[in-house]
Amino acid sequence: MPKAARTLDLLATRFVGLIGKLFAVEVRATKLAAQRRQRPRARYSSSVLAVVEHSMVMQLPTIVPSSLLGKALRYMRGQWPRLARYVENGNWPISNNLCENAIRPFVIGRKGWLFADTVAGAQASANL
Known part of the structure; x- marks a missing residue:
């Protein structure tokens, strides 16, 4: 080249x-x-x-x-x-696209779940 x-x-x-x-x-x-x-x-x-x-x-x-x-x-x-x-x-x-796509929801949700210490806290965050 x-x-x-x-x-x-x-x-x-x-x-x-x-x-x-x-x-x-x-x-x-x-x-x-x-x-x-x-x-x-x-x-x-x-x-x-x-x-x-x-x-x-x-x-x-x-x-x-x-x-x-x-x-x-x-x-x-x-x-x-x-x-x-x-x-x-x-x-x-x-x-490994199939594996990447399978774990994507958990990777995306990880940030949202970081501060949900309890199930009630997670539900409150989801309702926002």
């Missing part, structure tokens, strides 16, 4: 595009059984993951660590072995 084109926005867009390719493979394989789902992952997702990893390794030294992209790339580098493991098993989801 030419140096003039290596802006943070273009790099972030490139990573988002690569991640989009990974999710596109998952969309196409959604209705497949787990054993059959592993085939497109091995065939397509593994090569995209290799590009993502190579891009991350090459770009990480050039990005300011305190920038949003720098933080994201450092997080990705630290989590890489876990992030890339889903291709090993067709039963493993590409993301």
Whole structure:
């Protein structure tokens, strides 16, 4: 990539595009059984993951660590072995969105429940 084109926005867009390719493979394989789902992952997702990893390794030294992209790339580098493991098993989801959505009501409610020491206090807060 030419140096003039290596802006943070273009790099972030490139990573988002690569991640989009990974999710596109998952969309196409959604209705497949787990054993059959592993085939497109091995065939397509593994090569995209290799590009993502190579891009991350090459770009990480050039990005300011305190920038949003720098933080994201450092997080990705630290989590890489876990992030890339889903291709090993067709039963493993590409993301933890189902878990995140399941706990969202509790996370949102946590602030509201913080000062409700009793059930009566929680009911009084809910009535406001």
